Amino acid sequence: GSGFTTLVAVVVPANDDRARVLYEEIADTTAFEASEADDEAAARRRLRRNDIDAVIVIPDGYGDRLDAGEDVEIGYYATVSAGGIDVQAVVDAAVAEQGSTVRAARFAAEEAGAPPEAALAAAVSVGEAMPVVETVLEGETGGDAAGGADTNAAQQLLLFMFLTALASSTALIQSRRLGVSERMFSTPTTAGTIIAGETLGRFLVVMVQGIFIVLAAGSIFGVDWGDPIAAMLVVTAFALTGTGAGMLLGSTFSNEQQASGVAIFGALILAALGGSMVPLEIFPETMVTIAHLTPHAWGNDAFATLILHNGGVSDIAAEVMVLTCYGLALIVLAALVFRRRLTH
Secondary structure, X not given: OOOOOOEEEEEXXXXXXXXXXHHHHHHOOOXXXXXXXXXXXXXXXXXXXXOOOEEEEOOOOHHHHHHOOOOOOOEXXXXXXXXXXXXXXXXXXXXXXXXXXXXXXXHHHHHHOOOHHHHHHHHHHHHHHOOOOOOOOOOOOOOOOOXXXXXXXXXXXXXXXXXXXXXXHHHHHHHHHOOHHHHHHOOOOOHHHHHHHHHHHHHHHHHHHHHHHHHHHHHHOOOOOOOHHHHHHHHHHHHHHHHHHHHHHHHHOOOHHHHHHHHHHHHHHHHHHOOOOOOHHHOOHHHHHHHOOOHHHHHHHHHHHHHHOOOOOHHHHHHHHHHHHHHHHHHHHHHHHHHHHHHO
């Protein structure tokens, strides 16, 4: 929501130039609103009453201790649930900037044998005279890395397609529980036809959702899915996988409550493990290998190739083949379980 401002109290020792510089560096941020406090105990009482979100304590003698070459610890207290935790990154950056100056001064003092106070003054002077390096990006820029928003959309597409496919298992259980499937089997309709109809119906539901998300995201939010034919192949193969998983779930469990709980939990776990909540690029190497046991990882790899590398059908052939094999294997297994349920 809007209108929320993180409030931070900074305890600053009186008549301490180094502490004053650090406070001004912290207060200069636009990430939160900082105010100066005189008493640490009073500031921490305000924190316990949730009047503020964080307290930063610069200890007494801060500047003198730095000048003498000592290490100084900055106190930091924040609430767990409010915005106080986010303040720490800004505080860390401000402390690190002043810390780099202190480290430079210590190095100069050790190498040149200069007094710590003189070395620190020289380091501050040199730091102020250093030119500012700016990075200029040519062309159109946005708030996200190239293709970042598009790959995020692909991750969410896979998550919700699979969740829908697993959630559809409850309808299959309800059909069995109410005896609809058994009555159909009592007619000349074969078990294979019943299973094929149930499978096709769920596949079409998941496909419609996938196509709708792709078209809506592309037209409303400008998401670039890459090669449209290749993207549809990925959607189709993943829908087949989700259909197989949903059919297996519906054929295995006996009531809707069990299936819906496993469907939601399983879909979210597989999505997280397969890179649909955080990118696979930040996973450790071992976790990347484990992630590729899930269909989501293969789907995310395929969309990354299409979106980030302008790939085509041939570039994602392996991923589509793996997803298709996943889907067919799950559908065959689900058909065997479902047929056994019908005939016993």
